[in-house]
Amino acid sequence: MSVLVDDDTRVVVQGITGGEGKFHAQQMMEYGTNVVAGAVPGKGGQEVEGVPVYDTVHEAVEEENADTSVIFVPPAFAGDAVFESLDADLDLAVAITEGIPTQDMARVNKRLSETDTRLIGPNCPGLITPGEAKLGILPGNIFAEGNVGLVSRSGTLTYQVVDSLTNRGIGQTTAIGIGGDPIIGTDFVDALELFEDDPDTDAIVMCGEIGGEDEEEAAAFIDDYVDTPVAGFIAGRTAPPGKRMGHAGAIVSGSGTGTAESKINALNDAGVPVGDTPEEVADHIEEFLA
Amino acid sequence: MSVLVDDDTRVVVQGITGGEGKFHAQQMMEYGTNVVAGAVPGKGGQEVEGVPVYDTVHEAVEEENADTSVIFVPPAFAGDAVFESLDADLDLAVAITEGIPTQDMARVNKRLSETDTRLIGPNCPGLITPGEAKLGILPGNIFAEGNVGLVSRSGTLTYQVVDSLTNRGIGQTTAIGIGGDPIIGTDFVDALELFEDDPDTDAIVMCGEIGGEDEEEAAAFIDDYVDTPVAGFIAGRTAPPGKRMGHAGAIVSGSGTGTAESKINALNDAGVPVGDTPEEVADHIEEFLA
């Protein structure tokens, strides 16, 4: 089993006629993802890799019963694309786009509270249920079917950890990259809840980084609600205070919260071991599953 | 008993230092309404008729436990005043102000869907539970305690009908003027539901007018959910199609809906007798109660 995505998921790719959209639509289909439609205004009636393109997401839903969208739309238009997907009664929207203006995302965030659609991202690699389907840009070949759920704020760090797991023969139920932007849809708590409720997920990896308080909140949630064992990793232990590092989220304000130390302590207090290296995270998971 | 307002209601008057606000605060108190505070930005610390004035509605709530506001704020600022009251966790806000721009009310309407506060009005006379409290500008002396609930889109028409009832010795549980604007808070259906659930309301008067489809919706609601007998009145039978008459709501578009005929038919179909004159409405109520 898995969370959020499996081989029944019917995907519409927003921006399928663009370079990235086209390439990754192809990659997703090669992996086995059921891409049923593309949506690009002004390109309705075309086909991309055999997939019909519609002018609006609503049409893709009406004509092809799409229930999930993956968004490869340039940042200036991506906020609008997310709104469109939220308005089309989808189950899930995955925004890959990096660099969406924060104020656009604040408005999206407001709309999210009014709809039933779940958003993953933006500025995220997407998610994958190994052997069934992937939504986004993750390199499918490093994943393996298994019983570990993974949630991460960072793309390539996810790959690093997954690689360590897969090399040891530990596969994944689903891996979710929630994205590193200041305002995102699904957060750690949401993902942990999904994995906790998934009978096939026997252990969870949670990769956080400095900045914000999401990891601290996740730790409190784990303490209260999560029985599945969780191993953690926090990137940015050596980041100097007051410096921004890449992700808008990755800033240490200099005060007590948001630092690697506060996050690691919070996780440890919730009974979550935090690895010093990605390999140590894999060690912990191995122990859990032993 | 009564609906929405009684002698426990703790009222803050927004705009209490203005001419109308002051006059009607006084009138309300004379009627017995528990006016606990005023709210006027920049006038905090003053007193009006012995009532303490605060700069914000929130302060009035914190300091005086106000749970209901009555709004006498000029139209240019009234939309903001309504937002403030919705944000202050009140049970009820009553907007008397006439002439609030419709787009301001559309935004208020959106916020209403997000809060638990009930709005009455705007452009309404308010509401009254005879013998207990009145909120707004209704002339208290024409009302009497009793068992008839009244809901109306029009102010003076309400008085006319109440007068007919009171003159026959028929009193009211609560009378609610919901206002004649195109966008209002509490509508006929909401008010009918309250009266239906009130054990002391034995009959209901509903005064509508041409324009919109609220009366038709109310008729459908009565048909499905209301056991309490209802008598109706519809103003504007002789209004020519395409002419606007006063209330923004009172326009007959010329097509099939919104006309007096369609409203009267809908009500009759729901078993609601509609009087040709206000006196005939009182006749019907008298019969119900006989």
Next chain:
Amino acid sequence: MAMKLHEYQAKQVFADAGIPTPASELASDVDGAVAAAEEIGYPVAIKAQVQVGGRGKAGGIKLVEDEDEAREAADEILGMDLKGYHVDRVLVEEAVDFTNELYVGITMDRGEGKPVAMVSTKGGVNIEEVAEEDPDAIAREHIDPAFGMHPYQARKAVYDAGVDQSIARDVSSVLTTLYQLWDDRDGSDAEINPLMVTSDDEVIAADAVMNIDEDALFRQPELAEMEEEAAGGDELEQKADEYDFDYVRLDGNVGIIGNGAGLVMTTLDLVDHYGGEPANFLDVGGGAKAERIANALDMVFSDDNVDSVVFNIFGGITRGDEVARGINEALEQFDEIPKPVVVRLAGTNWEEGMEILNEDLVTVEQTLEDAVQRAVEYAGEVNE
């Protein structure tokens, strides 16, 4: 209530916002119209600038090919009476060669309490008729007034309406601008019908409707100025504007004055119920003072069709004594009262009002029913 801009004013507002409109010029005499036509180049349309629908069918719009035709058409249209409105200005406008006519509009859906954007490929005709006969021909997209119209919503409405892909982007852009205008300018309705499509796939607003929420004019000073210019209607309606009354002229002979729209409409209905015919709807509003009451009487007296007047006031914020004072003031200036006035006062201070009223000048009744019946009776007597 809405303030309606003239076509030429609305087009100016639309053009300023970047919506393509045909070249045009306003003229108030025949020579001016011909000069404008020469400048724009034939063919041109000469269009009466009055606030009535169906101008074309009523002869208020003419397409002309040369100077003679232009002169003839301008001469015919200027000064004509169009459904009761005097035409004193025409818009001389470039005739657009079109292959298709669309409709785009924004209005407030009062049932939903939110704005709605509408697009149809059946433009150029009465859109209300389309709405009734073929409702699916109009694509509707409701707008969340907190967010405003998202770009995808404009596109969705356009594609849902079946607009051709070759112009979909331009039509979406016009719709987006139209919403922005509607929102910024406190519109009640903003419409382009037809939005013409030319043979080289350009879109152009051949007509323009922009109605403004009168309650919001205080924050639209530019448009409030246009209102001065736009003010029209017959003499009585202009007077009502001046006095700031909600007034509607009707066909009967019983003049009606009251406070509150619902009560005034009820008074009209009762006049009808008792066999009379209402001459007007006049709502003095809440809290009217003596002067306003006198103005109301002046208004109704000015209407030659009126044979009797019924004054129905139920005081809430309006006080009976003020009403009585206003009635006395208005009537005491006459040697002979021009038309019989029946007065019914109830509610706040009605007893004081009764004492003040000069019963030599008016007939007093205690109930609404009696007052209306008496006024109908008087009107009938005069007619005999």
Next chain:
Amino acid sequence: MAMKLHEYQAKQVFADAGIPTPASELASDVDGAVAAAEEIGYPVAIKAQVQVGGRGKAGGIKLVEDEDEAREAADEILGMDLKGYHVDRVLVEEAVDFTNELYVGITMDRGEGKPVAMVSTKGGVNIEEVAEEDPDAIAREHIDPAFGMHPYQARKAVYDAGVDQSIARDVSSVLTTLYQLWDDRDGSDAEINPLMVTSDDEVIAADAVMNIDEDALFRQPELAEMEEEAAGGDELEQKADEYDFDYVRLDGNVGIIGNGAGLVMTTLDLVDHYGGEPANFLDVGGGAKAERIANALDMVFSDDNVDSVVFNIFGGITRGDEVARGINEALEQFDEIPKPVVVRLAGTNWEEGMEILNEDLVTVEQTLEDAVQRAVEYAGEVNE
């Protein structure tokens, strides 16, 4: 990431929006500063225009009473090195006589996912310290980004903060304008600290902070132009701007290049874990092509502190073959490789990358741990 406007730029933006600011003039030499001071009239403040906090304490702001003092101060400040930033411009500004200092600011509360307006009567000091030591001294009002800030919210924040009634209306108005600016200009932070209150109850923005969301600069052309002017920092940071890298300079000697912020930070952490000291954070981002990889190596080589470089790429959209090509290109131009480079490639096309990589020029490792350990080792050797 945020683009920071200089004080003088932010003040211009604020003043244009109607927020009261002191008279001021920018100067880039001593004579210009003195002339500006004469024009404005003494006393004036001479303020270094560099993007660092705590300018005052560091000697970057001087209050002067006459020409001699002005000349001396300008001479001292212009050209000084302020926390690593070279001062090449000063703002000469009217000295405001104040009785009180407030703080007003707008920022994005990422935890709530919505903007927050803040007001405090404890202005004029480091507001972060106030937030930590006396959090109740800052009134906070969250804004619904769909509606924007309602006027009552500005008033509420102002009254909640305990601002005196004599200036409450003006402070509310400044806060409302500040939110409008923040919203219109895609601000990440907009702050006035202090907002000075004069003895006759006027408010005036004595300092101004305006940081813009870099991701939104595409729709803020005016501000993007200011960015050119605002660009500062040391040589390496300017180079990073030019190459469009997320780059942070640190104190160690192991240069670090990777793709993806989380993975780069992890690489830093591992350098530390294995006893080394990171010299920088450099994220080439997703999908980097060969040229970009070469630029990254150029950047890190330019840092004199760097003794060894670790290249850690886990390919997703970034392809190992492109990375390898970029590394080869960058290194093949040297007769002698200036600093040892350790490369670890994984993910998309890593095998192709390995084949392409010229192993004469770099050390290849299979795992992240090994690569970091090797780079730390190299750096240590150099230091010995």
